[in-house]
Amino acid sequence: MNITFWGLLIPFLGTTFGSACVFFMKRGMNDTVQRLLLGFAAGVMIAAGVWSLLIPAMDMSQELEKLAFLPALIGFILGIAFLFLLDKITPHLHAMAENPEGPKSTVNKISRTMMLVFAVTLHNIPEGMAVGVVFASFLNGGALSGADALALAIGIAIQNFPEGAIISMPLRSEGNGKLKSFLYGSLSGAVEPIAAIITILLTSLVLPFLPYLLSFAAGAMVYVVIEELIPEATREEKTDVCTIGFAFGFALMMVLDVALG
Numbered sequence: 001m002n003i004t005f006w007g008l009l010i011p012f013l014g015t016t017f018g019s020a021c022v023f024f025m026k027r028g029m030n031d032t033v034q035r036l037l038l039g040f041a042a043g044v045m046i047a048a049g050v051w052s053l054l055i056p057a058m059d060m061s062q063e064l065e066k067l068a069f070l071p072a073l074i075g076f077i078l079g080i081a082f083l084f085l086l087d088k089i090t091p092h093l094h095a096m097a098e099n100p101e102g103p104k105s106t107v108n109k110i111s112r113t114m115m116l117v118f119a120v121t122l123h124n125i126p127e128g129m130a131v132g133v134v135f136a137s138f139l140n141g142g143a144l145s146g147a148d149a150l151a152l153a154i155g156i157a158i159q160n161f162p163e164g165a166i167i168s169m170p171l172r173s174e175g176n177g178k179l180k181s182f183l184y185g186s187l188s189g190a191v192e193p194i195a196a197i198i199t200i201l202l203t204s205l206v207l208p209f210l211p212y213l214l215s216f217a218a219g220a221m222v223y224v225v226i227e228e229l230i231p232e233a234t235r236e237e238k239t240d241v242c243t244i245g246f247a248f249g250f251a252l253m254m255v256l257d258v259a260l261g
Contacts, residue, residue, distance in 0.1 A: 003146045004135050007153040008193045011131060014157030015189025018164020022172050022181045029169040032241050037162030038233035039242035042225045043249025044159035051257040052152040053130060053218035057211040060143050071211035079219025090122055091115055120167045120188040126220030127156050128192035132199025133213045136206045151260035155253045160189060
């Protein structure tokens with residue numbers, strides 16, 4: 001149970017520590033650093049989606065033989081569709097964007113600060129689900145071990161650190177106080193343990209569909225990377241720093257997952 005407690009808490013701590021950067025940085029985050037961190041976060045999420053979610057989903061479906069890819073394929077597509085829908089119906093503003101996204105009738109009534117928080121909260125839903133699914137498998141003697149689950153939690157925490165900074169610093173630049181920016185940045189990550197706990201509480205329903213849910217989380221995470229992180233990091237065709245960050249993030253998560261899992 002102790003490993004589960006820390007596994008659920010670690011990703012939230014990553015966001016919190018990242019948000020705390022607002023207390024130590026006097027100005028807005030350097031553009032190059034921000035691109036590097038976005039690329040790094042994207043690399044971690046893609047590697048986690050492949051090694052921690054999609055591959056285990058296909059390994060669990062070996063009884064389907066040549067169709068072992070089918071649950072992973074279905075879940076992956078549904079995960080992308082789910083985030084696509086949330087993206088369209090939730091008003092939000094990305095940290096490096098000028099114009100908000102979502103229903104125009106609602107966007108005009110919400111402050112830029114809250115839309116920045118909504119954007120990161122939207123990112124964190126699939127990550128929380130992914131952690132919940134792997135720990136549900138571990139707690140019920142499924143195919144995933146405690147080490148597998150902890151590796152994913154640590155990987156998500158690592159990418160949550162820059163994400164926390166990327167949300168708190170723009171909030172500060174918008175004119176909010178340091179404490180308020182920190183609290184909003186931290187609270188944007190609170191959805192992760194909540195989503196994880198809900199998933200674990202639904203364990204009896206989760207286990208039969210574990211391959212689908214693992215790949216669902218992977219699809220949602222990949223959507224975030226392709227739709228939001230990469231475009232933000234490579235705007236104005238400045239791609240070099242993002243590429244370097246992505247490579248380091250991907251490699252780190254790959255090593256972490258194999259070494260711990």
